[in-house]
Amino acid sequence: xxxxxxxxRDKLGLADGRLYIDGEWVDGSDGDxxxxxxxxxxxxxxxxxxxxxxxxxxAVNAAHRAFDEWATWKARDRGRLLRRIxxxxxxxxxxxxxxxxxxxxLPLSFGAIYQLSAQMAADIFDHHxxxxxxxxxxxxxxxxxxxxxxxxxxxxxxxxxxxxxWNAPLMLFANKxxxxxxxxxxxxxxxxxxxxxxAIRLAQLVEExxxxxxxxxxxxxxxxxxxxxxxxHPRVDKVTFTGSRAVGTRVLHATADRIGRxxxxxxxxxxxxxFPDVDIDATAMLSMGMVSMGLSGQGCVCHTRVLVHEKIYxxxxxxxxxxxxxxxxxxxFDPATxxxxxxxxxxxxxxxxxxxxxxxxxxxxxxxxxPGGDLAAGNFVNPxxxxxxxxxASIAQEEIFGPVLxxxxxxxxxDAIRLAxxxxxxxxxxxxxxxxxxxxxxxxxxxxxxxxVNGYTVMPNAPFGGFQQSxxxxxxxxxxxxxxxxxxxxxxxxxxxxx
Ligand code: NAD
Numbered sequence: 001x002x003x004x005x006x007x008x009r010d011k012l013g014l015a016d017g018r019l020y021i022d023g024e025w026v027d028g029s030d031g032d033x034x035x036x037x038x039x040x041x042x043x044x045x046x047x048x049x050x051x052x053x054x055x056x057x058x059a060v061n062a063a064h065r066a067f068d069e070w071a072t073w074k075a076r077d078r079g080r081l082l083r084r085i086x087x088x089x090x091x092x093x094x095x096x097x098x099x100x101x102x103x104x105x106l107p108l109s110f111g112a113i114y115q116l117s118a119q120m121a122a123d124i125f126d127h128h129x130x131x132x133x134x135x136x137x138x139x140x141x142x143x144x145x146x147x148x149x150x151x152x153x154x155x156x157x158x159x160x161x162x163x164x165x166w167n168a169p170l171m172l173f174a175n176k177x178x179x180x181x182x183x184x185x186x187x188x189x190x191x192x193x194x195x196x197x198x199a200i201r202l203a204q205l206v207e208e209x210x211x212x213x214x215x216x217x218x219x220x221x222x223x224x225x226x227x228x229x230x231x232x233h234p235r236v237d238k239v240t241f242t243g244s245r246a247v248g249t250r251v252l253h254a255t256a257d258r259i260g261r262x263x264x265x266x267x268x269x270x271x272x273x274x275f276p277d278v279d280i281d282a283t284a285m286l287s288m289g290m291v292s293m294g295l296s297g298q299g300c301v302c303h304t305r306v307l308v309h310e311k312i313y314x315x316x317x318x319x320x321x322x323x324x325x326x327x328x329x330x331x332x333f334d335p336a337t338x339x340x341x342x343x344x345x346x347x348x349x350x351x352x353x354x355x356x357x358x359x360x361x362x363x364x365x366x367x368x369x370x371p372g373g374d375l376a377a378g379n380f381v382n383p384x385x386x387x388x389x390x391x392x393a394s395i396a397q398e399e400i401f402g403p404v405l406x407x408x409x410x411x412x413x414x415d416a417i418r419l420a421x422x423x424x425x426x427x428x429x430x431x432x433x434x435x436x437x438x439x440x441x442x443x444x445x446x447x448x449x450x451x452x453v454n455g456y457t458v459m460p461n462a463p464f465g466g467f468q469q470s471x472x473x474x475x476x477x478x479x480x481x482x483x484x485x486x487x488x489x490x491x492x493x494x495x496x497x498x499x
């Protein structure tokens with residue numbers, strides 16, 4: 001039986017995607033479209049509009065015009081709108097999860113994985129609905145006596161350009177739009193050209209929930225043209241970007257001349273530190289699962305650098321290699337399928353290039369090749385394990401974004417912490433041990449924005465972001481929503497003398 005995702009597309013009644021600008025669904029002004037090719041089969045799935053620089057300009061201007069009125073909306077009404085969007089996402093969750101699988105081939109069985117699901121997106125809107133009346137300032141004691149009363153106010157930063165990658169379109173759409181709207185900002189969002197259909201449906205739900213025209217705008221298209229026009233636009237007050245470090249630096253360059261605000265959620269090379277008191281089978285499954293199940297290592301916080309105490313190193317390497325066989329490729333809508341192909345041909349080539357390099361940098365223990373037969377038309381790569389990888393090797397330092405795990409031994413706790421911190425990234429990290437004192441020592445010492453002890457996940461209310469070159473700023477919770485505000489200090493003269 002040959003693989004096909006076209007039947008699922010037809011069941012979903014997928015229409016050509018359009019742009020949503022100033023309350024209207026429109027085609028791109030140049031008439032350009034992008035054809036989405038499914039990563040598992042190479043089949044053409046559908047088309048959507050490519051926004052020109054002129055379309056981006058209209059979207060940003062609409063957001064600029066809508067800002068003053070939106071900022072005056074009562075907190076109660078903004079909260080209700082966000083809750084309605086969250087409920088509507090829940091009402092459409094099966095459709096949204098399926099669209100996400102049409103986009104990026106996340107196995108549908110993994111749509112149930114919380115952080116990638118429509119449920120998570122709905123929870124993010126709910127969480128932020130609760131923030132609308134909690135963006136409080138402070139009152140401040142004065143240094144110079146009682147002549148002045150000082151207070152601070154949190155105010156919306158303005159027009160937000162939101163740009164998201166292809167690997168988690170549901171969660172990341174919500175992570176940008178919910179806090180921006182809750183804080184009183186207006187938005188122009190661009191999803192990845194490799195995953196736009198779930199985002200298009202979410203944009204429709206945002207409109208249908210009663211969001212006023214101009215407050216939320218949505219453009220699709222390629223990064224280098226549509227995305228660049230958006231980050232370059234002088235009326236964009238803040239860019240919130242999730243994606244690669246390479247494009248993150250472009251965002252900083254583009255916003256620098258206008259002192260534009262920017263927050264960046266970038267990549268990583270997250271370490272998992274394994275001490276000898278763990279269950280070897282469970283740790284092998286956890287380690288290989290990170291790169292072989294779900295999106296096959298195409299996640300920003302996949303723990304792809306496994307540092308293992310020398311006492312259990314050989315055992316863990318052998319067990320982890322055995323676990324490579326647990327991945328099942330196939331039709332992403334089949335409940336038996338556990339693992340995805342790479343998103344596109346360019347990424348396939350890149351990952352195969354790293355595997356080639358890895359053969360001279362370390363010892364190939366499992367995988368390194370591609371499945372054939374019905375799977376040959378897709379971008380599949382078998383789960384791959386390299387052992388004895390020096391920490392300085394490219395496969396230990398660079399984000400591969402594919403099913404490639406590097407294992408290396410350490411001697412003691414200090415050695416493990418040193419190796420973990422020898423990286424230019426700092427997104428996630430974890431420790432596997434049953435010794436709680438050791439776990440807390442390591443959690444404090446490793447330089448990463450989030451840290452797991454014997455497991456790892458993300459939640460809508462938990463700040464998430466990177467140290468070092470993994471990003472700037474946080475998403476989630478108070479730290480996340482404050483990224484969409486400016487802090488104003490107000491001083492009131494109390495006496496007769498103004499100074
Ligand atoms: P990418 O950087 O290639 O693209 C991300 C987005 O930027 C897309 O929408 C793309 O169209 C757009 N873009 C590309 N060039 C642009 C330009 N010149 N100007 C403006 N926009 C442009 O990343 P990707 O391949 O879609 O996603 C994978 C990357 O995302 C990985 O590095 C991964 O670690 C990272 N990621 C980070 C997080 C996080 O929360 N830290 C979450 C998911 C993914």
